[in-house]
Amino acid sequence: MAKPSKSISPFRLASLLRLQKDPNLALHLFLNPNPNPNKPFRYSLLSYDLIITKLGRAKMFDEMDQILQQLKTETRFNPDEIIFCNIITFYGRARLPDRALRIFNQIPSFRCQRTIKSFNTLLNALLSCREFGKMREVFVGLDRCVAPDACSYNVLIRAGCLMNDLGSAREVFDEMQKRGVRPDAVTFGTLISGLCAGGKLDEAFKLKEDMERGFRVRPDGFVYASLIKGLCKVNDLSLAFKLKDEMLERRVELDSAVFSTLISALFKAGRKGDVVGVLKEMKENGCKPDAVTYNAMIYGYCQEKDFNSAFGVLSEMEKRRCKPDVVCYNVIIGGFCRVGKFREATELFEDMPRRKCAPDVVTYRTLFSGLCDGMQFQDAALILDEMVFKDYSPSAASIVKFVDELCQAGNLKLLLTILNSLAKGNLIDSVTWRRVIPMFQQLLIFKFRHSVKVDLTLHKGAPKMAEQLPSSASSSWTESDFTPFDMKLLRGYGGFWMAAYTGRLRTAVSLAFFVLLICCKSPSSEARVLLSKEKEVPSMEDSLILSALPKGTTPRSSPSHKGHAMATINERLYVLPIPHADRVLSSVPSPGGGH
DNA sequence: GTAGGGTTAG
Numbered sequence: 001m002a003k004p005s006k007s008i009s010p011f012r013l014a015s016l017l018r019l020q021k022d023p024n025l026a027l028h029l030f031l032n033p034n035p036n037p038n039k040p041f042r043y044s045l046l047s048y049d050l051i052i053t054k055l056g057r058a059k060m061f062d063e064m065d066q067i068l069q070q071l072k073t074e075t076r077f078n079p080d081e082i083i084f085c086n087i088i089t090f091y092g093r094a095r096l097p098d099r100a101l102r103i104f105n106q107i108p109s110f111r112c113q114r115t116i117k118s119f120n121t122l123l124n125a126l127l128s129c130r131e132f133g134k135m136r137e138v139f140v141g142l143d144r145c146v147a148p149d150a151c152s153y154n155v156l157i158r159a160g161c162l163m164n165d166l167g168s169a170r171e172v173f174d175e176m177q178k179r180g181v182r183p184d185a186v187t188f189g190t191l192i193s194g195l196c197a198g199g200k201l202d203e204a205f206k207l208k209e210d211m212e213r214g215f216r217v218r219p220d221g222f223v224y225a226s227l228i229k230g231l232c233k234v235n236d237l238s239l240a241f242k243l244k245d246e247m248l249e250r251r252v253e254l255d256s257a258v259f260s261t262l263i264s265a266l267f268k269a270g271r272k273g274d275v276v277g278v279l280k281e282m283k284e285n286g287c288k289p290d291a292v293t294y295n296a297m298i299y300g301y302c303q304e305k306d307f308n309s310a311f312g313v314l315s316e317m318e319k320r321r322c323k324p325d326v327v328c329y330n331v332i333i334g335g336f337c338r339v340g341k342f343r344e345a346t347e348l349f350e351d352m353p354r355r356k357c358a359p360d361v362v363t364y365r366t367l368f369s370g371l372c373d374g375m376q377f378q379d380a381a382l383i384l385d386e387m388v389f390k391d392y393s394p395s396a397a398s399i400v401k402f403v404d405e406l407c408q409a410g411n412l413k414l415l416l417t418i419l420n421s422l423a424k425g426n427l428i429d430s431v432t433w434r435r436v437i438p439m440f441q442q443l444l445i446f447k448f449r450h451s452v453k454v455d456l457t458l459h460k461g462a463p464k465m466a467e468q469l470p471s472s473a474s475s476s477w478t479e480s481d482f483t484p485f486d487m488k489l490l491r492g493y494g495g496f497w498m499a500a501y502t503g504r505l506r507t508a509v510s511l512a513f514f515v516l517l518i519c520c521k522s523p524s525s526e527a528r529v530l531l532s533k534e535k536e537v538p539s540m541e542d543s544l545i546l547s548a549l550p551k552g553t554t555p556r557s558s559p560s561h562k563g564h565a566m567a568t569i570n571e572r573l574y575v576l577p578i579p580h581a582d583r584v585l586s587s588v589p590s591p592g593g594g595h
Numbered sequence: 596g597t598a599g600g601g602t603t604a605g
Contacts, residue, residue, distance in 0.1 A: 053596085082596055089596080120597045154598045161599095189599040196600095222600040229601065257601035264602060295602040302603095327603050334604065366604050395605050 007034030010044040017050040023058035026051060030067070043070075045077045052083060056090035061099065064090075068103075071110065078111045085121040092125025097134060100125040116146050123155045132159060150176070154186050161194030169194055183215060189222035196230030204230060221247070225257045232265035240265065254285050260293045267300025275300075291317070291325045298328055302335025307344075310335065324355070330362050337370025345370060346379065361392040369398035377406065381418050388425035399427065403435050 008016070013033050020026040030051045033041045048071050055064040064087070071079060084107050091100035104122045107114045119142045126135045139156065142148060153176040160169030169191060176183060188211040195204035204227060211217045224247050231240040240262065247254050259282045266274050275297065282289060294317050301310040310332055317324050329352055336345035349367055352359050364387040371380035380402060384394060399422065406415040415436065422428045 086596060117597050122597095124598065149597095151598045158599070184598095186599045191599090193600060220600090225600040227600095255601085260601045262601095290602095292602045297602090299602065325602095330603050362604050369604075397605065 007036065007039065007041070010042050010047065013041075014044055014046045014050060017047055017054070020054075023054045023060055026054045027060070027063055042076070043074070045079060048074075048079065049083055053086055056087055059090070059094050061091075061094070061096070068110075081107070081112055081115060081118055084110070084112065085118050088118065088121045088125045092128035095129050097126055097129040097131045100129075101134070101138075116142075116149050116152065119146065120149070120151045120155060123152060127155055127159050127162070130162075132163065135159060148176075148179075148181070150181050150184050150187060153181060154184075154190055157187060157190050157194075161190060161197070164198070166194055166198055166200070183211075183217070185211075185217055185220050185223070188215075188217060189220065189226065192223050193226035196226045196233075199230075199233075201227075201230050201234065219252065221253055221255050221258065224252060225255075225261060228258055229261045232261055232268075235269065237262075237265055237269060237271075248285075254287055256282070256287055256290045256293050259287060259289070260296050263293060264296035264299070267296065267303070272300060272304075289320075289322070291322055291328065294322060295325075295327050295331060299331045299335075302331055302338075305335070305339055307332070307335065307341075324357065326357055326360050326363060329355075329357055329359070330366055333363060334366045334370065337366065337374065340374055342371060342374055342376050342379065361387075364390070364392050365395055365398070368394050369401075372398050372402045372405070375405065377402070377409075377411065377414055381414055381421070384418055385421040388421050388427065391425070393425060393427050396429065396431070399432055400435065403432055407435060 013029070016029055017026050020029060030043075030047065033043075048067065051067055052064055052071075055061070055067065068087075084103060087103050088100045091097070091103065100122060104114070104118060107118060119138070123135055123138055123142075126132075126138060135156070139148070139152070142152065153172055156172045157169045160166065160172060173183065173187065173191060176187075188207060192204045192207055195201070195207065208219055208223060208227065211219060211223075224243055228240045228243050231237070231243065244254070244258055244262065246252075247258065259278055263275050263278055266272060266278065279289065282293075294313050298310045298313045301307070301313065314324055314328065314332075317328070329348060333345045333348055336342070336348065345367060349359060349363065352363070364383060368380055368383045368387065371377075371383060384402075387394065402418065403415065406418070419428065419436065422432070
């Protein structure tokens with residue numbers, strides 16, 4: 001007879017959670033710890049910690065929130081601040097600054113005291129999101145309650161470095177000293193790395209001197225690695241190697257970062273023969289090559305088109321139990337693309353899931369721009385659609401190149417396909433629009449006439465504009481294409497009013513082109529598209545139309561612009577209604593009134 | 596697991 005299944009202990013749940021790699025299964029385990037749902041389960045804090053970390057790493061934020069709500073009601077223990085620090089970091093990595101701020105503000109409601117640690121974690125998460133303005137706000141707020149520590153300033157210094165504003169990084173450095181906070185090794189490591197990245201090697205070395213002599217802080221591996229990289233960048237390998245020797249002499253712990261930099265530099269200098277020596281020295285110093293080290297070699301071989309050796313390194317990694325990471329595949333895929341081996345590149349890309357490595361945004365960008373460069377348009381279009389679906393965006397340059405090539409080849413069909421893909425991700429900027437507009441002008445004039453013809457019949461006494469247009473459509477759009485009545489209809493108050501009815505236009509894409517066409521042709525005017533109330537506008541079309549706006553334009557919240565999106569074209573502001581019929585109708589211009 | 600370095604694309 002089967003025993004009635006027994007409830008597991010809280011301790012057992014924690015160890016099961018620890019072992020479960022799949023976050024979904026872990027969640028299921030957490031939610032169903034015992035067979036009797038009526039019997040409340042006494043979760044341990046450790047179980048909460050484990051499940052939250054797993055869900056956060058997997059970016060399963062809604063599920064994580066659900067667990068947090070449950071944690072809030074537990075009164076048997078008070079969660080540690082570190083749990084919240086982790087959550088804030090997850091949101092930072094996922095570029096969700098508002099959620100990071102929200103959980104930070106909620107910490108006290110979990111019966112947990114906030115300290116400078118969660119403040120700093122929040123600062124750093126906002127930095128990951130490049131929310132410099134919000135960082136300032138948080139820092140000012142922090143300053144009022146708690147004294148910022150070295151870590152707080154270090155995050156600000158890093159922000160300055162990332163903004164390429166070494167001046168402000170220096171200012172923060174001075175400010176922290178004024179406030180009596182001692183700079184530490186991280187402070188100097190951050191500043192020196194920023195200086196090296198900015199090519200200011202002399203200043204970087206001067207700062208290394210200062211940190212030792214003036215501040216009595218010992219340079220660590222981070223400082224050395226930055227300096228060595230800086231030297232390699234200017235091809236001063238002999239000094240780079242001397243610095244490495246200085247580390248050995250001064251017993252600064254040598255790690256794989258330093259060796260990886262040197263190996264990469266040797267390949268770039270055409271001295272791959274010397275790499276063996278470096279690997280030997282690594283071994284002698286008890287330093288194991290990691291993925292970065294191997295990747296530096298793979299990159300070197302790919303640059304030489306020696307794919308056999310590159311794959312040799314790959315199998316060496318597997319033999320040494322060093323799991324090839326996404327960079328490894330990106331490097332090889334990029335190498336294949338550069339030499340026109342598109343089939344090999346695509347095959348490796350498609351093999352990545354089997355090799356248990358998820359392609360990232362760089363993988364897609366590499367393959368996409370590689371295929372574009374190699375004129376593999378059909379395949380590029382497929383990759384593009386897939387990447388947009390994954391919420392990744394290609395580089396602006398490769399979009400422009402792709403569009404240009406398709407225009408030149410007169411491949412309208414594929415052009416429309418990829419514009420649709422791009423529109424799904426709101427990835428069409430004004431540069432792209434300008435490129436494609438000439439392509440579609442002919443088509444547009446036709447569609448425009450068609451729609452206006454029907455449209456104007458709704459107005460009493462409207463002349464049939466389409467019939468008065470020359471039958472061979474001109475490629476440029478001028479006022480002479482319109483009759484006086486049309487002009488009266490089209491002209492607003494110093495603006496350019498246009499009434500078009502979505503129902504008459506075949507696709508939202510052509511409508512979007514149409515709007516942009518008017519904007520570009522009469523940059524001094526305001527373009528407005530009005531949509532009919534009777535016709536339901538499908539949401540896909542809404543998004544297509546909105547995506548036609550140059551990137552970065554967001555609907556304003558002020559009442560006068562409610563329901564409108566702002567667009568800037570040729571440095572002028574245009575107001576375009578968001579096409580939801582009910583809102584739009586109320587904004588039909590009336591003669592004599594308006595804006 | 597509060598903060599900094601090293602490999603890839605553009």
